[in-house]
Amino acid sequence: MNSVSSSGDPHAAADALRDPRFRAYLLGRLSSQLITRMQAVVVGWHIYEISGDPVALGYVGLAMFIPMVLFGLIIGDWADRVSRSFLLTVSSLILTGASAAFLGLSGAGVAQVWPYLAATALFGVGAAFNRVAVPALLPQILPPERLSAGIAWASSMGQFALIAGPAVAGLLLLLGQQVAYGAITAVSLFAALIWWRMQVPAALPGPAGGGISTLERVIEGIRFVWRKPLLLGAIALDLFAVLLGGVVALLPVYAKDILHVGPAGLGMLRAAPALGAVLMALALARRPLQRRAGPLFLVAVAVHGLGTLVFGLSENLLLSCGALAIAGAADMVSVVVRTTVVQLATPDAMQGRVNAVNQVVVSASNELGDFRAGVMGGLIGVVPAVVTGCLAILGVTALGAWLWPPLRRLDRMEDAQADAAATTGTAKG
Structure with missing residues (x-):
């Protein structure tokens, strides 16, 4: 890896944007994430129109989740052995094929759910390639001293897509489902x-594989994370924060039965965390974190829990939106620190596999977090479900600070690179 200066350099953000490859990366990342956000809205609306059954929407989420679990770690191994930009090309072509399949099914007037679920599973395979290869590609484009600013810019693209994607999809649906599917297909080809x-x-020059099997390489990536307290702590705490503090599945209940604000209020609640995250990402891109990255990460996880706790207890729409925006901003701080630590503490030869472990964990925590929220809401009530989850986040944060001292003591982001230097020789590729 390259030599390091200071990730806290306020000029790092401008320097990163001067790099034409980084600008292309941001455009590709924005396009790819717009595709997934738009597709989720269009497919969800279409399938509910066909079936009239909310359970069918659960199957859509499952069809997106299973490919990541089945193939994510294998894709991570490929990302260490072949060109990551090539994998992203393949990913976009798979997404194009899936979107074209939706367009064809819609044009043919197919009214059964299962063909659309099959196309969703294909779309999930393309999304799995994307989720693993996109973060693994960034360290090949930017040097370490610009990486934190680059991650903040990239994260802001994701949050912008989270806000703009559903809005654009809704407008396209007014013109018809085939128009929406056609637009998504065109954006996929552009990506x-x-x-x-x-x-x-490719990250690894020369013969691929290093004489060991795919399974051995995948296990090597998992073992690398397990043996690194800094990596394990950052990934595990993010997992529990999302698993215990997920409230997205309960937002319709809050909008209808607690806040009494209807669909318009639900839209505000859905947008609030993303708005907070975007503002924080732009702030971090302009002024990257300079010192005490580890303690700030722990504080951010705790603030995320506290913000969600205030939302859980609130009966006022503006207070609820403000609390969710603060939770989203705090979550963005933890995302930037975690992603930077993962990429700096991982040798180039293992970026794909380690990012695959990270993405599988994130994917699982999102899906299981919604499941936990729904089940707990049914068992003990919606508000108690949110409150107990947030209190658990605070306890897990304190426990994590005690279990993983390297995370608690992390000062500059670049300090994570020492871990990578110490273990580069163990990365066989």
């Missing part, structure tokens, strides 16, 4: 062209 033009070489 494929961006990634193909980047032509970033």
Whole structure:
């Protein structure tokens, strides 16, 4: 890896944006994430129109989740052995094929759910490639001293897509489902062209595989994370924060039965965390974290829990939106620190596998977090479910600070790179 200066350099953000490959990366990342956000809205609306059954929407989420669990770690191994920009090209082409399948099914007037679920599973495979290869590609584009600012810019693209994607999808649906599916197909092809033009070489030159099997390489990536308290702590705390503090599945209940604000209020509640995250990401891009990264990470996880706790107890829409925005901003701090630590503490030869472990965990925590919230809400009530989850986050944060001292003591982001230097020789690739 390259030599390091200071990730806290306020000029790092401007320097990163001067890099044409990084600008192309941001455009590709924005396009890819817009595709997934738009598709989720269009497919959800379409399938509910066909079936009239909320359970069918659960199957849509399951169809997106299973490919990540089944193939994510294997894709991570591929991301260490072939060009990551090539994998992203393949990803975008798979997404294009899935979107074209939706367009064809819609145009043919198919009214059964299962063909759309099959196309959703194919879309999930493309999304799995994307989720693993996109973060693994960034360290090949930016040097370590610009990485934190680059991650903040990239994260802001994701949050912008989270806000803009559903809005654009809703407007396209007014023109018809086929128009929406056609637009998503076109954006997917555009993303494929961006990634193909980047032509970033493979992280590992020479013969692929290093004489060991795919399973051994995947296990090596998992073992690497397990043996690194800094990595394990950052990933595990993020897992529990999302698992215990997930409230997205309960927002319709709050909008209808607690806040009494209807669909318009639900839209505000859904947008509030993303708005807070976008503002924080832009702030971190302009002024990257300079010192005490580990303690700030722990504080951010705790503030995320506290913000969600205030939301859980609130009966006022503005207070609820403000609390969710603060929770989203705090979550963005933890995301930037976690992602930077993962990428700096991981040798280039293992970026794909370690990012795959990270993404599988994140994917699982999102899905299981919604499941936990729904089940607990049914068992003990919606407000107690949110409150107990948030209190558990605070306890887990304190426990994590005690279990993983390297995370608690992390000062500068670049200090994480020492871990990578100490273990580069163990990364066989």
